[in-house]
Amino acid sequence: MTDIYQAPSANMEERTVRVRTGGSLEDAIAGRYQFSVGALIDEAWKLVSGKKMICCIAAVMNFAIVMVFNMVLQFVLGRIGVRGEGLDYQFFLHPPPDMMHQSMISTTTNILQMFVTLPLAAGLFMLGLKLVVSAPVELTEVFEYFGKVLTLVGTTLLMYLLIGIGLCLLVLPGIYLMVAYSLAIPLVVEKDLGPWEALEASRKAITHHWFGFLGLYISMFFIVLFSMLPLLVGLLWTIPLSILLKGVLYRTVFGYEGEVLPAGAIAG
16 A cells, blocks of 8 residues: 555445444443553554555644644734733733733633644544544544534543642542543544543543553653654654554544445545
8 A cells, every 4th residue: 555645536435334343432431342552553553554644744734733823822912912810911011020921821822722722633533533444534634623612622621620630639630530531532523422421431431441541652652752763754654653543542442433435445
């Protein structure tokens, strides 16, 4: 297989069939799924060939949009000020202390960024998942989930709140929740769950193999880290690997139900 991406043709889309692959929400919550760090990474690695280009292009698009949005946001907030604590701080008229200034800009920027970064991250995840299950997918998949932005932001803020509380309670509960909530955002977009439903479904499912998930995330972190050493060239393989690994992981745990291409068709 080559790394040249081919979008599914209209004729191919007409021949798609709706199937369910991998696990299911009910089985995941009950712990009825197999988990092996080595097997998951190995499967994702085998899928990199032929899907490297679309994954890299999607990741670069995602990164570029976020960077541009962040720069514009920093410029706008720095010029017109931000509203907080019931006061309207106009920095060019009544500049507050530098520390407060920077803190408010940082907090406001982080919250506003979520309205762009979360839908894009959800789209990148779904692109990877659809490549894994051989579903019809195009680069525009990255932009398909802005309609769920409020649910995504609500889920993330609730997750941060709960993790923050956990970190205040002797740290370990917070670390547990960081891992346990890691599949909540995918559940929002793929299973159409609400914030609390997604967080709880992710937590209950991951708890059955919590240390396995932790080991997988640590392994992937070091794989990506070491791939950056030879002039970042390794990222051409590890970025697609990480995108596809998320898809393999999610399909294994929660499954996927939707249209897939016929056997032998090119999905990416």
